[in-house]
Amino acid sequence: MHTLTADRIRNVALVGHSGSGKTTLAEALLAEAGTVPRPGRVEDGTTVTDTEPESQRRGISVGLALAPFEWKDHKVNLLDTPGDPDFEVDALTALRVADMAVFVVSAIDGVQGQTRRLWRAAESLGLPRMVFVNKLDRDRSSFDATLAELRDAFGAGVAPLELPIGREGAFHGVADLLSDTAFLYDGGVHTAGPVPPEMVDEEHAVHDNLVEGIVVADDDMLERYLAGDAPSFEELERVLAIGVDDATVFPVVCGSATEGIGIDRLADLLCEIGPSPLDRPPVVVRAGDSTVEVAPLPDADPLVFVFRTTADPFVGQVSLFRVLSGTLTDGIHLLNPRSGEQERIHAMFSFRGRDRTEMASVPAGDIAAVSKLTATVAGDTLTPKSTPVACRPLEVPEPMHAVALSARRSTEEDKLATALHRLLADDAALRLRRDDDTHQTVLAGQGETHLAVSLERLQRKFGIEVVTDDVRIAYRETVAGPGRAEGRFKKQSGGHGQFGVATVEVAPRERGAGFEFRDRVVGGAIPRHFIPAVEKGVLEAMAEGGPHGYPVVDVEVTCLDGKHHPVDSSEMSFKMAGRLAFREAVADAGAVVLEPISAIEVTLPIEHQGDVMGDLNSRRARVQGTEQGEDGEVTVAALVPTAELAHYAVELRSRTAGRGRFTAHHDHYAPLPAHLAAALGPVGAGV
DSSP states (O other), X not given: OOOOOXXXXXXXXXXXXTTSOHHHHHHHHHHHTTSSSSOOOTTTTOOSSOOSHHHHHHXXXXXXXXXXXXXXXXXXXXXXXXXXXXXXXXXXHHXXXXXXXXXXXXXXXXXXXXXXXXXXXXXXXXXXEEEEEEOTTSTTOOXXXXXXXXXXXXXXXXXXXXXXXXXXXXXXXXXETTTTEEEEEETTEEEEEOOOGGGHHHHHHHHHHHHHHHHTTOHHHHHHHHTTOOOOHHHHHHHHHHHHHTTSOEEEEEOBTTTTBTHHHHHHHHHHTSOOGGGSOOEEEEETTEEEEEOOOTTSOOEEEEEEEEEETTTEEEEEEEEEESOEETTOEEEETTTTEEEEOOSEEEXXXXXXXXXXXXXXXXXXXXXXXXXXXTTOEEBOTTSOOEEOOOOOOXXXXXXXXXESSGGGHHHHHHHHHHHHHHXXXXXXXXXXXXXXXXXXXXXXXXXXXXXXXXXXXXXXXXXXXXXXXXXXXXXXXXXXXEEEEEEOSSSSOEXXXXXXXXXXXXXXXXXXXXXXXXXXXXXXXXHHHHHHHHHHHHHHOSXXXXXXXXXXXXXXXXXXXXXXXXXXXXXXXXXXXXXHHHHHHOEEEEXXXXXXXXXXXXXXXXXXXHHHHHXXXXXXXXXXXXXXXXXXXXXXXXXXXXXXXXHHHHHTTTOOEEEEEEEEEEEOXXXXXXXXXXXXXXX
């Protein structure tokens, strides 16, 4: 693959809902460019971009993949992304490093949930967008219905550049509205000619609407057009490209990835009206407390953004990067401002699936990979030591689902810890924590499929099998009211014995107030230097748990009286007396189980609000308020028992056609209803 300057590079993200045909479209583009002899098939795992076994087994993309190809003196870096919401982070990452997004929309299913979410994400980045309406050769497909949905969802900027020729099984070509030309596809033979007679009137009407929509963006052209001077194809394309670059016009093209219809036209348009890195605004980076703009100039200092890392069992860590400015050459040393480490860039390469091509240099605007960057993770910036600047880090949604895990073989626990941290370096959407309350290692991600794929990778790449379990709920206990008891510890075993008596009183405190110990012993009933031992015994008993076995919190303990022996009393004896007294006092006071309550925000389409609100009510939620946005979505704030959120991500997506998301964080503890407390199993049981 040739090294080209930034004006000849196109960085394009293929995005859209799962099943819309993104990977098949990538295969069709690669085959049309002659990069591969024939398109691979998602169904049999032969595609270039879905090389991982986890993807092939499921028949879906589960990660971001790079697939560069050359087309008419241009280099197109295709970024094929997953459409499943569980792997949305990879799609968001691709949008971050691309110069254009091609939204692949099924002409059967229309505009689906993930397409809408990713469109908003691209809009927030000001990213140019194009739509490829796919699967027009299938039964029940409709270009008109899909176009109407696109306009309804994304506004008047949606502009069709093509019309399909033929319907469903008879679909065999596209009519180009800019040039009034029909492109026909018959058994792999492409021909161009006049628009079929039966389509002429429709094509001319849509053509006129398109031209009017384009010329309004150029005052001189508009004036000429109103005077009866029709603009040329080249003039229309030039002004259209400006609207695309400004993200105010969103061209719609059509075809069939499986039949190869319209694929060459898409490749042409990517190069003709798609923005190059030079057409995009400069990247804003942080330099200390200020910001500076960086343009993709080949002679500037090199600046590199690493957007993805992956563990390769043969060559170690592989880092995908985009050169934001300068030209990256083999052997150069760059600084990672986050880690403070210098990294040597050596043996760069471009890859397409399993095939790799070495690159001696990578120009500004291009995307490539390098191995063995030991101190660099996704989201890091690499700069010259003299100019340490940093790009805005990658934005990662909060996890929505979690599992507890442990090594199947206890001898591999240390190995598991190391492998998990390497897994996290590959996937920014994963979170790992150790829960000291339940003594579980918890892995959190975007959903059940995301975590299942991650654990399969863990076994495949690092050879570790794990056992998973539900995340246990960290319940607490407190006292229901005041209580009082005496703890007596007496032991005689020859020589000095053990003797200590302590009388304590317990009382509840306000929720979240914690523990308070008071000493009201008078007359030396317990020597002063033994009082701390009584408190220590109480604290140990609190940690061991109340009647249900959960740690006791928010309690005031007062030591009132006691007895000692001048010879047999010791710190140990009074610690044991404190433990016994506390347990009896709690039994006298009565215990209440406390459950953690999470504050959640659920974002969902407004048409699903009633169903989701009903489901929240069934989960004992207390809705705090709702807020409607301008994009047809509503955000619901609620307080929900944490135990009710164990599998909420799956249920929410099911109820909202994949469009609902939520965030949650611990808010407070509250009493668990008595009937649910009675149903609790032994301490540590999953819920």
